Amino acid sequence: MASRRNSQYTHLPTYDDEDDDYDGSGRRRNDPRYDFSPKSHDKIPWKSITLAVFLLFLGCLLLLLSFFIFTGHMGGDTSQAYGLLGLGLLTFLPGFYETRIAYYAWRGAQGYRFGSIPDY
Template sequence: MASRRNIDYSRLADDEDDSYDGSGKRQKDPRFDYTPKSYDKIPWKSIILALFLLFLGCLLLFFSFCIFTGHMGGDHSQAYGLLGLGILTFLPGFYETRIAYYSWRGAQGYRFASIPDY
């Protein structure tokens, strides 16, 4: 473990003029404004992308199932490829769609702000 160094700390001065304009009044800092409507903005592009990935993944998984069972022509290597692509598209689509659905229903801990906006 590293040893602590002997450093003397001092308090910061209370009369800093960084956040004051000429009139002696503090400038408004927009970083600390709380606007609840900014959290309720619905990322429609992300939701549409999630639904597209979900349905594309379901379609690819269905095609791979049909090839595996012999209802559709094709080699088993094609079915494995469709299975891999189906899983890779279904999982993120399902995850983001689930977050959007729970946000829409108002479940605790889910907000539209947790969906990345593209």
């Protein structure tokens, strides 16, 4: 495959006079829509973290109860144990996920931020 290597490139002309992004002094105007600071998204969502810790502990409790019913240490039907197991998994998994993100963000691990947790 032959490639074209001897092409002449030139810069495109810039017209500062006609551009709306510049003020009269030649500097760009400040547009607050594009102001971004990484610390602005580091507000700690306390309600979400509280909900995540509650779901984590509730899930652990329900999983523990289902384990006790399955092993016979506690009275109950196996259908009750399966129900507690399902509810325990449904509450444990999101609680663990959000709590893990909050813990790593608190520790300052790379790639984890409090902005990753939805705020209610």
